[in-house]
Amino acid sequence: MKLSSTARAVVLTTALATSLSLAACGASNEGGNSADSTGSAEQLSGDLVGAGSSAQQAAMQAWQAGFNGEQPDVNVSYDPVGSGGGREQFLAEGGTDFAGSDSALDDEELTQATTRCGDAGVFELPNYISAIAVVYNLEGVDDLNLSPATVAGIFNGSITTWNDPAIAADNPDASLPSTAITPVHRADKSGTTKNFTDYLDQTAGDVWTAGVVEEWPTGGGEAANGTKGVIDAVKAGAGAIGYADESQAGDLGIAKIKVGDEFVAPSAEAAAAVVANSDRVEGRGEHDLAVKVNRTTESADEYPIVLVSYLIGCIQYDDQDKADLVKAFAGYVISEDGQEAAAKNAGSSPISDELRDQAQSAVDAITAGA
Incomplete structure (x- = not known):
């Protein structure tokens, strides 16, 4: 996995973060299909509910604003209750549509995810990298x-x-x-x-x-x-x-x-450098991109106290409308535009093109149950 790096950015003011929605109107996502959140995408409507990492909050505000610029009839809400609380809410029956988490699901949670998401399982997409x-x-x-x-x-x-x-x-x-x-x-x-x-x-x-x-x-x-x-x-x-x-x-x-x-x-x-030299966690599903960070690096170009935060959701949802909303939002989050918005608003490191391609495969797989 090879990640691109970005210059350290300061956190934007609320007004500037809100302006991301205006800039996003003409933006386009380079990967994906007609269900992705792109300027040419089908216009969707509805509510999307998430909860989780408070570290992701500034990035999530940028994603909400940018996505709203492209899909103005979709309301994305996010409660920064913490990673553990976000995963618990997502895994609960009738819980949130997605979670943001600074750690991947553990083995017990992966078992719970089968009940929540069915045999198709979950996606865990690295969407926020930060020291x-x-x-x-x-x-x-x-x-x-x-x-x-x-x-x-x-x-x-x-x-x-x-x-x-x-x-x-x-x-x-x-x-x-x-x-x-x-x-x-x-x-x-x-x-x-x-x-x-x-x-x-x-x-x-x-x-x-x-x-x-x-x-x-x-x-x-x-x-x-x-x-x-x-x-x-x-x-x-x-x-x-x-x-x-x-x-x-x-x-x-x-x-x-x-x-x-x-x-x-x-x-x-x-x-970004330490994550680029880290491996994926073994034994996970096809669309689970959990990373095992190399904390014991001795390279002065790498900083080992880093979190890789994830967007977590189901590969298969109960209805097509919900699947379309999740697919569109996830597509925007991992897109170049979405990652650039997070970097500007939260100082995070954008994911690499290689990791984006892997994540896009997972986004493309999101569907509704028969």
């Missing part, structure tokens, strides 16, 4: 380097002050205060947490012993709901540190993470 930043609020410290073991020690509660010898060893030229560290973690079931703990587990498993989890496993620190909640909590607390989608970091400090022999800052380019 997870380790954000901090520490007056007088503008640059911060952290090795994997140091990050793990901070978040497991064994490193409690900013002048701890482990942090000092990573930052020999810094003047570090004795301020107490307040680690902030997600309170809700979160794909961002799963990606973050997967990184800790793979790179510092002797320090981080709590495994790969979606719900924070340890006591201490401060808990906050959603990406915004973590950012707000870190901003409000002197000495606080947390993990969140890089596009939402704002003016908080962002740590550089040790990769090989160098310290690497999160970026769209480095996030």
Whole structure:
């Protein structure tokens, strides 16, 4: 899988995000068929309901606006309840039409998906790639380097002050205060947490012993709901540190993470690069494009704390109208226009042409039951 990269973009204002709908009116999607959301597509109408990742929220706003410009009679709603909540709602009988999730379905959920979607199964399309930043609020410290073991020690509660010898060893030229560290973690079931703990587990498993989890496993620190909640909590607390989608970091400090022999800052380019050198999860269905991220890379061109977020839905829906709506929206999300809109609004890395072709095959397969 080879991904293209994009320059790091700042989050647009609400007004500019809304203007995407106007720009999208004349846009065209390069892959797909008459059911795709293109300027020449059949005009559809109806409601499409999704829920899930809060990290995807800014990108989803861009997709909603752009898609609405092409399909003005389709109402797409999205509740950023968190990845776990989104998957639970989608898998429930009579639940949402699609989910956004920062982690792919696990084996138990894949079994549940058979009940929800039938034998045709589910699609899981990488639609949003972004670095997870380790954000901090520490007056007088503008640059911060952290090795994997140091990050793990901070978040497991064994490193409690900013002048701890482990942090000092990573930052020999810094003047570090004795301020107490307040680690902030997600309170809700979160794909961002799963990606973050997967990184800790793979790179510092002797320090981080709590495994790969979606719900924070340890006591201490401060808990906050959603990406915004973590950012707000870190901003409000002197000495606080947390993990969140890089596009939402704002003016908080962002740590550089040790990769090989160098310290690497999160970026769209480095996030795309590590995913490009990662493999698909084995043993999945034809239209399941789940990725196993290579967290242990030693390349300074790659940033390993990255989330690959997915658009999840059924290959087969109960009626043709719903299938057409899902197909059109999914087609727009993975299109060059949709990925460019997300990059501009959320600072994400667009998927590669190769991955887009694979995803388009899944979109083309979406249909209604007999």
